[in-house]
Amino acid sequence: MKIIVTWGVGGGSTKLSSFDKALYNAGIANYNLIPLSSVIPLGSDIEIKKVKLQDKKEDFGKKLWVVIARATVDKPNQKIFAGVGWVFNQKEKKGLFVEHHGNSREEVRNLIERSLTDMIKYRVDIFGPINYKITGVKCLNKPVSALVCAIYQVESW
Numbered sequence: 001m002k003i004i005v006t007w008g009v010g011g012g013s014t015k016l017s018s019f020d021k022a023l024y025n026a027g028i029a030n031y032n033l034i035p036l037s038s039v040i041p042l043g044s045d046i047e048i049k050k051v052k053l054q055d056k057k058e059d060f061g062k063k064l065w066v067v068i069a070r071a072t073v074d075k076p077n078q079k080i081f082a083g084v085g086w087v088f089n090q091k092e093k094k095g096l097f098v099e100h101h102g103n104s105r106e107e108v109r110n111l112i113e114r115s116l117t118d119m120i121k122y123r124v125d126i127f128g129p130i131n132y133k134i135t136g137v138k139c140l141n142k143p144v145s146a147l148v149c150a151i152y153q154v155e156s157w
Helices: 015-028 105-121
Strands: 001-012 033-036 044-048 063-073 079-089 094-102 131-138 144-155
Touching: 001 015, 001 131, 015 063, 015 144, 063 094, 079 105, 094 105, 094 144, 105 131, 131 144
Parallel strands: 001 044, 033 063, 079 144
Antiparallel strands: 001 144, 063 079, 063 144, 079 094, 079 131
């Protein structure tokens, strides 16, 4: 299975519409998101790239299985960041995801590193280095959202 990590930021007149714009900019606005926890299945590969899945008209409204980090703010001059981090066992093609948000890139990176360091302590598998994708945005005069999303698969109803 190929898992794609995509990201987006967006603004709108409401917090909800700013989140929708971030989904649009991440390429996944026209799906019903189904959140997953943190396990990357055996036989997976991870690719970091922007997608344009919403351009597939035949997929409108389908289920999209994801691990998602998201943050929204409506206070002027406040910054928000969202990030997904992962460790991966290259030999067995499996791993773990975590998702965090915060007020700075450094805060999110630190949370990702601390969570994954804790999570691999009690697992017997050997995982590679910590990887992550973080994005952020500053609120100017309307609500803004930031998100990073690991896409597992599209599924019909």
